[in-house]
């Protein structure tokens with residue numbers, strides 16, 4: 001029986017997770033698949049109850065599972081803790097221990113959301129790109145120092161990559177480009193950073209193995225601008241950890257909201273992790289208004305990548321499209337530009353997706 005470890009976490013994490021699990025239950029029934037689903041503590045919740053953000057038992061269970069579904073971690077309650085004990089440390093720990101070196105963040109603009117966007121329809125209609133972010137190296141994992149000098153505090157965060165770490169993510173970029181539209185944008189800051197210069201050299205060397213792939217080097221600041229100016233020029237974007245983190249939050253707004261973007265973190269082992277790209281959204285936690293679609297779509301990615309249930313994954317994506325087509329919007333997607341918008345809460349949005357999947361949807 002496939003084993004799924006569920007880590008709801010903090011803030012809106014538990015709220016959006018409930019909706020994704022409702023969808024998983026329906027899919028399990030429809031495909032006669034029995035999933036073993038167990039919940040484990042992580043993040044701030046785990047600090048409060050067990051004294052650490054990533055308890056050993058949580059990590060052990062994740063390592064023994066086929067897939068992990070994570071909500072989000074963190075929040076103001078834990079903001080004053082030192083770096084090593086913060087909820088976010090659990091995320092980095094999971095990514096490192098589960099060896100999840102790649103993070104796939106698909107940026108797909110759903111047609112029903114185009115009209116309401118503040119961005120011109122011709123810019124965003126049909127956007128379907130994939131950000132491949134390196135996930136276990138770079139500045140988030142480098143050595144940090146903080147010393148007191150005569151002139152005050154002096155701090156450093158180190159960006160380190162080995163050739164091997166860069167090669168494997170760049171290779172994934174090329175392989176993915178081959179399966180899609182044979183276009184790869186490699187994003188770096190090679191005009192300044194040594195790590196980026198080596199990154200770019202690896203891309204150029206590897207490009208010889210993939211003569212069909214059209215390779216474009218883009219400096220990260222320019223890429224941030226181009227994503228808004230003309231996102232359709234991109235198909236697969238491959239980049240290092242922090243650049244990918246920032247660019248994908250930016251790209252999420254092309255889709256209407258950060259609450260729409262799912263992700264899959266895949267590595268060298270059997271277990272993979274799936275999570276929305278957003279955080280715990282403390283500003284709206286407990287209000288029942290969070291958008292659960294990024295988590296529901298992360299579940300769809302799990303079904304596709306971990307369980308090869310491509311049809312079920314497509315069914316979920318189509319159900320999301322159907323609900324949006326019918327005018328339903330959580331607050332982050334709602335706009336007074338469209339009068340027919342039907343404002344829904346987190347639970348209602350999950351219920352609507354379930355109704356479509358069950359063929360019980362009445363708009």
Ligand SMILES: NC(=O)C1=CN([C@@H]2O[C@H](COP(=O)(O)OP(=O)(O)OC[C@H]3O[C@@H](n4cnc5c(N)ncnc54)[C@H](O)[C@@H]3O)[C@@H](O)[C@H]2O)C=CC1
Pocket residue numbers: 012016071072073074075076088091258259275276277278279280281282283284289290291292294332
């Ligand atoms: N994967 C994770 O667990 C992540 C955790 N974090 C943590 O989350 C906490 C909050 O971070 P922020 O910078 O505020 O980023 P955030 O992504 O949690 O929120 C940014 C803004 O987007 C909105 N938002 C996010 N998800 C939404 C959803 N599903 N539906 C509707 N609106 C949504 C929030 O209300 C907020 O206004 C911090 O402690 C941060 O470290 C941040 C990013 C990722």
Ligand SMILES: CC(C)CC(=O)C(=O)O
Pocket residue numbers: 088091092140245277
């Ligand atoms: C702890 C951070 C690296 C989380 C984050 O912003 C992300 O992974 O998107």
Ligand SMILES: [Mg+2]
Pocket residue numbers: 245246249277
């Ligand atoms: Mg982020």
